[in-house]
Amino acid sequence: MESKPAPAPFAPWEDAAAHPLIRFEGVTKRFGDFTAVSDLNLKIYPREFFALLGPSGCGKTTLMRMLAGFETPTEGTIWLDGQNIAPVPPNKRPVNMMFQSYALFPHLSVWDNIAFGLRRAGKDKETVRARVEEMLRLTRLDQFARRKPHQISGGQRQRVALARSLALGPKLLLLDEPLGALDKKLRQDTQFELMDIQEKTGTTFVIVTHDQEEAMTVASRVAVMDAGRLCQVDTPQHIYETPNSRYVADFIGEVSIIEGRVAALGEEAEIAYAEGARPIVTRTGGAALEPGQSVFYAIRPEKIWVGAAPHPDRINSVEGTIVDIGYLGDVSTYHVRLDTGQMVKALMTNAERYAASRFTWNDRVWLSWSRHAGVVLAS
Numbered sequence: 001m002e003s004k005p006a007p008a009p010f011a012p013w014e015d016a017a018a019h020p021l022i023r024f025e026g027v028t029k030r031f032g033d034f035t036a037v038s039d040l041n042l043k044i045y046p047r048e049f050f051a052l053l054g055p056s057g058c059g060k061t062t063l064m065r066m067l068a069g070f071e072t073p074t075e076g077t078i079w080l081d082g083q084n085i086a087p088v089p090p091n092k093r094p095v096n097m098m099f100q101s102y103a104l105f106p107h108l109s110v111w112d113n114i115a116f117g118l119r120r121a122g123k124d125k126e127t128v129r130a131r132v133e134e135m136l137r138l139t140r141l142d143q144f145a146r147r148k149p150h151q152i153s154g155g156q157r158q159r160v161a162l163a164r165s166l167a168l169g170p171k172l173l174l175l176d177e178p179l180g181a182l183d184k185k186l187r188q189d190t191q192f193e194l195m196d197i198q199e200k201t202g203t204t205f206v207i208v209t210h211d212q213e214e215a216m217t218v219a220s221r222v223a224v225m226d227a228g229r230l231c232q233v234d235t236p237q238h239i240y241e242t243p244n245s246r247y248v249a250d251f252i253g254e255v256s257i258i259e260g261r262v263a264a265l266g267e268e269a270e271i272a273y274a275e276g277a278r279p280i281v282t283r284t285g286g287a288a289l290e291p292g293q294s295v296f297y298a299i300r301p302e303k304i305w306v307g308a309a310p311h312p313d314r315i316n317s318v319e320g321t322i323v324d325i326g327y328l329g330d331v332s333t334y335h336v337r338l339d340t341g342q343m344v345k346a347l348m349t350n351a352e353r354y355a356a357s358r359f360t361w362n363d364r365v366w367l368s369w370s371r372h373a374g375v376v377l378a379s
Contacts, residue, residue, distance in 0.1 A: 010220060011235075012045040019082075021046045021171065021204050022067070027076035029062050029228075036062040038228040040076070046171075049198050049205045051215035054225035054251075060208045062228075064174050067206065068097045081171060094171040098178055102161035104149040111136070111145040114163045121168060135163035138197060155186045159193070166201060175207040179214060191217045212252055216240065224248050240300075242285065246377050249298040254333075256344045258297040262289050268371060271297050274340035281315050281371050287378060299374035301347035304367050306334055306359065311368035320344065322363045334359065336367055 012018035020043035029037040037059045044050045052060035065071040066078060069090030078085055085093060096117075104113050114135050118128045136142045139159040144152050149160065158178065165173055178194075179187045195218050198205045209215050215222050216236040223233045224247075232244045243249035246257060258280070260273035269289055270279035280297055289295065310317035323343075324335035334346045346367055359365055 010047070012048075013043065013221065018045060020044055021048075021081055022206075023077075023079040024063075025077045025079070027063075027066070027073045027078060029059075029066065029071060030074045036228055037066075037073075040228070040230060042223065042230060042233065044204065044206065046204055047202050049195065049207070049218055049220050051219035051222045052206065052208045052225060053210070053212065053215040053222050055210060057227075058225040059228040060223075060225050061176065064097075064176060064206065064208050067172070068095055068174055069093055095174065096165045096168065096170040096172075097174040097176065098161050098165045100177040102149075102157050104157060104160060104164075106149055109146050109148060110141055110152065110160050113149070113160055114167055117164060117168050131167055135167050138166075138200060139163045139193075154182055155190055158182065158190060162194070162197065166197075166203060170203065172204050172206065175205060177209055178207065179209075179211075187214070188217075194218055216252070224251060226251075242375060243298065243377070245379050246296045246298065249296075249375070249377060254301050254345055254347070255298050256301070256342075258299075258342060258344075260295060260297060262291050262293045262295060265289055265291050269376060271295060271376065273297070274338075274342065277318070277338075277340050280374070282374055282376055283371055285375055287376050289376065289378070293378070296377040296379075297374050298377055299344075299369060301333060301345040303373035304344070304346040304369045306336075306346045306348050307366050307368065310366045314368040314370050316371070316373075317366055317368040318344075319364065319366050322359055322361055322365060325359075325361060334365070336365060338367075 022044040024040050024042040027037060027040045028035065052063055054060050062071060066073055069088065072086060080093065105116065108116065111132055114132045115128050118131055136145055139162060141156065141159055141163065144156060149157055179190055182190060191214060207218065219236060221233060222236055222239050224231045224239065226247060232239060232248045239248065240252055243252065249255050250257060258273050260271040262269055263272035263279050264270040269282055269284050271282060272279045282297065305311045305314060318338050320336040320338040322334050323337050326333040329350070331347050331349050334348070336344050336346060338344060344367060
């Protein structure tokens, strides 16, 4: 039997011929003297699950509100499917928004909550019935159709709000911290449900969140924001493995950042970080570096091996003392103070039942990692 070729990866942002659904062109939003969004340019493509990620006050919610029509850009243009949406009122845009509170009608059943928007739009009874039944199947709520919101769980209420938001078939669905009210286990399960529903409907989703794990799990691309500007827009893997700045590296996941200078440069670079310490050997990753340049070396804790002696196959090895341990069940995190005074985090998988007891506080250990493990950042 002839095997089928693997489907092409979903990456329209790499296709020069692809047309974005949304374009921000030179968008600035000011509130008095405060600039919430500054000269922002961004493209979001059809069928994307796009995440706006950043701390409170970074501008991500303002971006979403401008897409929804609740705010108007001070400068610049927002295009939706080729149309300048600035003069289009919120209720006339092919956009729906799902809020963290879900905003369900407590006196209406699940069925009637989903049907509400369709009825407001003047759809006939048969169209309403067929569409509601389709949304119930999609969100696996068939058996709860006649219950009221208070009679179902938080995760089910979240799916009702999602079904209601999708019922009118918007081109774009905006999700404002949609899973914030759920506990951790349910939130993790619901993330995958959201991804499945988004893929089945083909609707473009834009999610606003401050939860890094959530953004990295659900999104095809992530925009990391700070102070109204885009710091990096890329796939979750590239954001994590090849951050473009110290801010992005530090904001996404756990990381140790070592400040140093380029001591030698060739196919590989040597980063000197403390007098008398052996330089860190690393691949440059295409970064434009110069000898003597001040840089930051970022390394993730899972890239580091912890042992009683240097690892024989890893080029970088440093000795230090364990000052703190975090036991998380599947993994243990070690905070190690090097003899130079630098603090480094390392993570080891507890593959065996008693693996976590190999080292304890104040133990002397060696940390080892490869030349590929870290990334050199110029800023």
